[in-house]
Amino acid sequence: MQLRSQQGDTLDLILFRHYGYTAGITEQVLNLNPGLASLGPIIPTGTLITMPAAPTQAEQPLIQLWD
Template sequence: MRVRALQGDTLDVLCHRHLGRTAGILEQVLALNPALAELGPLLPNGTPVTLPEPSQAAAEQQPLVQLWD
């Protein structure tokens, strides 16, 4: 899925807006967009970002680890 950053967007805000979560997604997005980290924390307005498909993002979610059970 290809989206464009809005003014003032960070990568986690962009992921949360389009995929509903950020846990485990940010790493996938950076792997799909290798030059994205060079742009800094605030993405320039209109920056194209490739996101994983929602079904792919859900399938690669790691299990939750709880320290005090």
């Protein structure tokens, strides 16, 4: 999937808007898009960014302190 950046977008903002989180996905996006980091913190408007498939996050079990 590809997304096009909007005015004032940062990579973190784009990832949070698309996935709802940024941890662990930023590195994958930078690997898929050589040269993206060299564009600076504010990505130019209209830049195409290739996005990886969203990894499924394992649900963590709920720990009860008192039963």
